[in-house]
Every structure is written in C-alpha cells, then in structure tokens.
Amino acid sequence: MSLPKPLLPGWEDLEISTQIIIRDAIKRGISVDVxxxxxNFLRLKQGSHVEFVKEASKTRLDSLMTYLVMENKIASKLVLSEHGVRVPIGxxxxxxxxxxxxxxxxQNKKKVIKPVTTNFGIGIGISNRNxxxxxxxxxxxEAFSHSSSIIIEEFMEGPEYRFLVLGEEVVAVCNRVPANVVGDGVHSIAELVQEKNKDPRRGEGHITALEKIQMTDVEQLVLSGLGYDFSTVPKNGEQVFLRKNSNISTGGDSIDVTDLVHPEFKTIALQAAKAANAVICxxxxxxSAIEEKPNPERYAVLEINFNxxxxxxxxxxxGKPREVGDKILNLLGFT
Structure with a gap:
C-alpha cells in the first residue's frame, strides 16, 4: 500500500505507528496531546476517560514486570518453555x-547470536555452520556491544512471522523478509539497493511504512559470505539477501499472511502472550510450514516483543492491510 503523502500532515516527525493511533483517535473524537x-508519548482524552500511550503500543494494560520479562530474552525464553511453548535450544x-x-x-551448528535486551533486531547476527x-x-x-548478556541458540530454518496479539486475539500476521534485492543481470547490488530505496514508502527512523536498506559493514559481511560485494551484478531474477535478520527496521519487506496461517499457530501465539501475561505484544x-498444522520439528517461538x-x-x-490502531483504542476502553 503506497504512502506517497504523509499519513498525517504536520505529524510526520512522529513514528508512523504513533501516527496511526493519532489518526484513529481523531476519527473517534478523542482529543490528542503530544x-x-x-x-512518541501521547495523552488521549474522551470526556473523563484519560489514557497515556507511548510508542503506540505501550499502555497501562501491561505491567512494568511484563515489559521487563518480554524485553529480556532469557526471562521470556524461560516463561515460554515453562508454559510448554517450543523455543530454540541455546x-x-x-x-x-x-x-x-x-x-x-x-561450530557445526547454524546459530543466532543476539543481545538479551534489545529490540528491532539491533545487534543480532546469524553465523553459519563452520x-x-x-x-x-x-x-x-556486536551483540555484547548492545547488552551485558547475550544468547546463542540454534537457527531454525524457515521464514519468520510476526503475530500481533491484542488482548485475546491475533489481529494480524506478517511474514518479515530480510532486506533483499532482485537482480536484473545489468545493475550492481549497490545500484539495485539505491533503486529499491526510491520507493516512497521507505525512509529512516520508523516514520515511514518501510525502512531504507543500508549498505554498512553488516550488509557487506553478509554479501561476503555469498562471495559477493556491493559491486556484484546478480543474475536476472536472482534474489540477494543483505541481512540475515528479518526485521523491517533493517530494510526488510512486510508481507501480510493473516488469512494463510494455520489456526493452531494463532493459538500458539496467544499461549506465548499469556505466558508473559502480555496484553499487547x-x-x-x-x-517452514506456516499453513500446516504445527510440527515441533518445523517451528519455534523466537521472541515476545514488548513494543x-x-x-x-x-x-x-x-498483501492485505490490517486496521490495528482502532483495536488498541478498543482495548483501552474508548468508544
């Protein structure tokens, strides 16, 4: 869904998720104070009803301890495993x-190396076998530069999916594809990145629907593992990944699959949220088979995200856009 114009003119400096909440609040006649x-800290008022919302999804509905458990990957992995949720071994x-x-x-395992207390894929690396x-x-x-503790765990093969849980419902599911370009047999990887970044939906700082693909040492390291660099000209139709992590915040692509996932995966997501006593997460x-009945050998819950x-x-x-801002306002009790 293209966004050639700002979602909310005059509010462009705010994160786009915050703009979504403001847009939906204004539609309901809810007054908004920044x-x-x-x-990205808001106060919403409707009559005598007042709510504070930070970064669109931090609200009174989740306790501080719930945030801390979700933020800390060791703690979240512990509560997930104790509630029978399949998590990677590490x-x-x-x-x-x-x-x-x-x-x-x-050494002989493909592994994920990640900080314990970061979000948006910051500091995460994937190291191959041998x-x-x-x-x-x-x-x-790199992981230790962002946290005093890190986790190293088995790398699970397959696409990664974000299940947005709001209350008792999975309201949206998104396949997050790592930053990538598709070759045309003519242009270099650097040129293909520059062209893809021209998409008006791509920007920096979470104020646009997508983030620009970067060309830093991290992307260079991933390319070097393929025997490529930014000057390489990929074959026509060849998809080249510049990141191993799938975060949209590092240039990934978001593909809606809400209607495709097997219902039992949604049940697993709700089970994971309840393990951390989370309302919004x-x-x-x-x-590797999201449309089929979950097989413990072919899936794992990686994280619970607090924001x-x-x-x-x-x-x-x-894919199909999902209206999720209104659902947060509903959870907060606004009419």
Whole structure:
C-alpha cells in the first residue's frame, strides 16, 4: 500500500505507528496531546476517560514486570518453555570470554547470536555452520556491544512471522523478509539497493511504512559470505539477501499472511502472550510450514516483543492491510 503523502500532515516527525493511533483517535473524537514528541508519548482524552500511550503500543494494560520479562530474552525464553511453548535450544552468556570459548560447541551448528535486551533486531547476527572464528567473534562482540548478556541458540530454518496479539486475539500476521534485492543481470547490488530505496514508502527512523536498506559493514559481511560485494551484478531474477535478520527496521519487506496461517499457530501465539501475561505484544514464530498444522520439528517461538510496531500490518509491502490502531483504542476502553 503506497504512502506517497504523509499519513498525517504536520505529524510526520512522529513514528508512523504513533501516527496511526493519532489518526484513529481523531476519527473517534478523542482529543490528542503530544506530551513528548521525541518519545512518541501521547495523552488521549474522551470526556473523563484519560489514557497515556507511548510508542503506540505501550499502555497501562501491561505491567512494568511484563515489559521487563518480554524485553529480556532469557526471562521470556524461560516463561515460554515453562508454559510448554517450543523455543530454540541455546545458551546465555554474561561474559565475552564465555561466549567465545564455546565456539567449538557451536561450530557445526547454524546459530543466532543476539543481545538479551534489545529490540528491532539491533545487534543480532546469524553465523553459519563452520563459519571461521573471526566471523563468529564479530557477531558475539556486536551483540555484547548492545547488552551485558547475550544468547546463542540454534537457527531454525524457515521464514519468520510476526503475530500481533491484542488482548485475546491475533489481529494480524506478517511474514518479515530480510532486506533483499532482485537482480536484473545489468545493475550492481549497490545500484539495485539505491533503486529499491526510491520507493516512497521507505525512509529512516520508523516514520515511514518501510525502512531504507543500508549498505554498512553488516550488509557487506553478509554479501561476503555469498562471495559477493556491493559491486556484484546478480543474475536476472536472482534474489540477494543483505541481512540475515528479518526485521523491517533493517530494510526488510512486510508481507501480510493473516488469512494463510494455520489456526493452531494463532493459538500458539496467544499461549506465548499469556505466558508473559502480555496484553499487547508481538510474537515472532519461525516455521517452514506456516499453513500446516504445527510440527515441533518445523517451528519455534523466537521472541515476545514488548513494543510491536503497527505499521508493518497497516501498510505491508504486499498483501492485505490490517486496521490495528482502532483495536488498541478498543482495548483501552474508548468508544
């Protein structure tokens, strides 16, 4: 769904998820005060009913401890496993030496290396089987640069899906595809990135429906693993991934699949949310067969996200847009 014009003229500096809440609140006659623009902090008022909303999905509905459990990947993994939710097998580390010392343990495994307390895919790396120590160490150091503790766990094969849970309902499901370009046999990867970034939906800072694809050392490292660099000219029709993580915040594509997923996956997402006592959250599930009955060998719940963005569902790169802002206002009790 194209956004050639700002969603809310005059509010363009706010995150687009926050703009969605403002838009839907105004439609209902709810007054909106922006308490802190940089923090995307709102006060909504309808008569005597007052609610504070931060970054579109942080509300009074979830307790501070629920946020802390969701934010901490060790804690969230613990509560998920204790509630019978399938999670990836792995280890957590509080020191660089400990993580680097386990290189041999993980050497023959494809693994995900991630900080314990970050969001938006920040600091996450994926190391392949038999990657050299230097590559493994790069991702470990990158993860520790964002958190005092990290997790290294098995990499589950398959696409990654974000299930948006609002209350007792999964209201939207989005397939998040890592940052990529498709070759035409003529242009270099750098040129293809520049062309894809011309899409008016792509910007920076979460104020547009999609984020621009970057060309940093991280993308270069991923390309080098393919034997490519930014000057490589991919074959016509060849899809080249520049990121291993699938976050939209790092240039990924959002594809709505709400009507395609097997109903039992939605049940699993709700089970995961309840494990953390979460009312508003995003559940990340990886599966090689999302349209089929869940098979424990072919899926895992990766994370519970405490601040799920709304715009990937309202304005997907492709697929049916889902109106989710109104549902948050409903949960807050607005009429």
């Amino acid at each position: 308490i802190d623009r940089k923090e 280890r957590d580390y509080g020191s660089m030496d400990g993580a680097l010392g386990d290189y041999a343990f993980f 990657d050299p120590f230097d590559s493994y160490a790069y991702y470990v150091k 995003g559940i990340d599930i990886i599966s 799920p963005v709304l715009y990937i569902h309202e304005f997907p790169y492709s």
